[in-house]
Amino acid sequence: MKPSTPPKALQQNAGTSIIAGPWPSYSAFRGLPERERWVLYGSAKDYRASLEAQGLAMGESYDEFIKRVTAELEI
Template sequence: MTRPYTPQALQQHAGASIIAGPWPTYSQFKYLPERERWVLYGSAKDYRASLEAQGLAMAESYDEFIKRVTAELEI
């Protein structure tokens, strides 16, 4: 479940731009074989890490992100 954008919920981290979303949903892939769902999970984590390496901060915490993606992929 995605939370609505609220400026008060966002905090600036050392001058980083904050990405509030919307984030891609992965629930449409839950019917793929488990192996392919794990590959998508890894890709989602890599994509987030890449954005963070570029100095972008996510409004969704890492734990919330992991919880959401694993629930959507049913893994």
């Protein structure tokens, strides 16, 4: 088990809510066939884009998000 790291300080723009997490883990789905894992990956990206379109800012950068989700899904 990895030791927990303290959350990073987040800067907030006026009128923007920051979502720091925790985010759902996709590692439970790594046993699914590759096609289904790619569908989940697309869904995760769509969900994040939807939240951002509503004006929410993520505490996890997009690159960190992609790196985490692809590692959890092993794709």
